[in-house]
Amino acid sequence: MSDTKISSTINLMEELLKNSPIISIPKLGSLIEGTIISKQKNKLLVDIDGINTGIIAGREAHDSTETLKEIGEGDKVQAIVIDNDSPEGLIVLSLRKASQEKTWKKFTDAYENGVVIEVIPNEANKGGLLLEVDGIKGFIPVSQLAPLNYPRVNGSDAAKILTRLERLVGKVFKTKILSIDRENGKLILSERSAFEQERRDALKKLREGQKVKGRISGIVDFGIFVAFEHLEGLVHISEIAWGHVSNPSEYGKLGDEVEILVIGIDNEKISLSMKRLTPDPWIEAAKTFKIGKIVEGTINRITQFGAFLKLNDEINGLIHLSEITTDEIKDINKMLNVGQKVTAKIINVDLDEHRIGLSIKAINEKEEDKKDIEEDKKENKEEKEPAKKSKSKNEDDNDDDDMNNLDISDKVKKTLNEAGYNKISDLKNLSLEDLTNIEGIGEKSAKKIQEQI
Structure with missing residues (x-):
């Protein structure tokens, strides 16, 4: 080939190179856009500006x-x-990292601007809920859960x-980002x-005093937690029902x-009540349960101080x-059992404190008093019969009306005399109420007098 031809060829090549586009290799980590020229199951070939070919696999x-x-x-x-x-001369690309970059931008913008974002936890541990989006790990601590999910x-x-946290896996959560650590790929x-x-x-x-509707967010030994309007309050066990509550x-x-x-607000501590929305049974109890009334019921709880x-x-x-017995009690469980039916006497009613005091021994003492009176009457009758046989009719009449014939104490006799009652016949028209109205005469003495006249 002549020198002239060689020179012409070189000039032509230089001209072609001069007019051809500059071939550039995309930088590592750069975000590029291309057109898909082939799609297989887990592989894409991408044309990059008609110069390079990229592969995503x-x-x-x-x-x-x-x-x-979604793409084709x-x-x-x-x-x-x-x-x-790469050895094949292809530019290796990643959809995953591109999506991760977009996600980081979304998270960063949300963190800087206080925007609420939605996330879905995919795992739980005892400390909270875990999630992962495009390789970015997130964590929602237990303490940062809303009341209904706590x-x-x-x-x-x-x-x-x-167990409770595992039920929340897969659920959509609205959250705010508290901290962001891009270096370690973590979010709180x-x-x-x-x-x-x-x-x-x-x-x-x-x-x-406000009535509200909510949902039960927690049940513990001491009460029920209720979540409402993004708040949470406690219904203490004493405010669940008017009667005794053993298991909330x-x-x-x-x-x-x-x-x-709502029965109390102390800063962010909210006290609630369920029972106060129902009629107070103690209002009706005031009419039904009066001191002195004998009642029957079933033992439903035994404590160290009573049943x-x-x-x-x-x-x-x-x-x-x-109030169980006059004898010393070493073990109440040997005297009474849960489920046992018992008859007792009402000895105290405190409506303000919602308390009724009962007594078993008061009933037993009454029965013993009756027996003692009957025995005393029988003994007195036997002692007086021989003396009566030797007396005249007039003497018998006078003796029968003598206060000394009553089996009562000298103190009681003196009290009656001071009240103007000197003979038994003076007492015959008096009712039990009349006798107890005499100052110094109790119900027990009055009954004893009435039984003898």
Whole structure:
């Protein structure tokens, strides 16, 4: 080839290179956009500006929005360059990392602007709920759950807490980001914070005496927690029902809708009542249960200081240890049993404190008094019969009317004399009430007098 031809060829090549587009290799980590030229099950070939060809394959083809399922040949796609010098000469791309980048931007914007975002936990441990979005790990601590989702259990039982938390996996949560750690790919989120403003507004409007509807958010030994209007309050065990409550779980289950009354607000501590929305049975009890009345019931609870007697569905009375028997009691369980039917006398009624005092020994003492009186009468009759036979009729009449014939104490006789009653015949027209109205004469003495005249 002549020198002229060689020179011409070189000039032509230089001209072609001069007019051809500059060939550039995408930088690692850069976000590029290309057109899909081939799609297989887990692999995409992408044309990059007609110069390079990219490949997206394996785990890098899968992102949180499942882009692979939605796109096809001819569609535009964005991906991150993860290798620009592969042996095959292809640019290795990642849909997953591109989606992760978008997700980081969404999380960062939400964190900086206090925006509420929705997340779905995919795992739980005893400390809270875990989630992962495009390789970014998130955590919602137990303490940051809203009232309705907070796992209230007796004794902070870790196993029960975990069981409650596991039921929340897969549920959509509205949250705010509390902290963001891009270097380690971690987020801390809060469900409580997402509703903070609503909670504050609701608390400002809340008033004592207000009736509200809510859902049971927790049941523990000492009461029932109810969540309402982004708030939560406690129905103490003493405010669940008018009668004795031994097990709060008998009055509802988690998630049940209930109507409650607000009875106290102390900063953010809210006290609630269920029983005050029902009629007070003690108002009717004032008419039914009066001092001196004999009642029957079933022992439903035994304590160290006495036994409780169920008088009706709402009212219990207390038989104190000292009112069971006159004998010393070393073990109440040897005297009374739960389920045992008992007859007792009402000895005290305190409507303000919702208490009724009962006594078993008061009934037994009354029966013993009657027996003693009968025996005394019999002995007196036997002693007087021989003396009467030797007396005249007039003497008998005078003797029969003598106060000394009554088996009563000298003190009682003196009291009667001072009141103007000197003969037995003076007392015959007096009722039991008349006798007890005489100052110094008690019910027991009055009954004893009446039985003898």
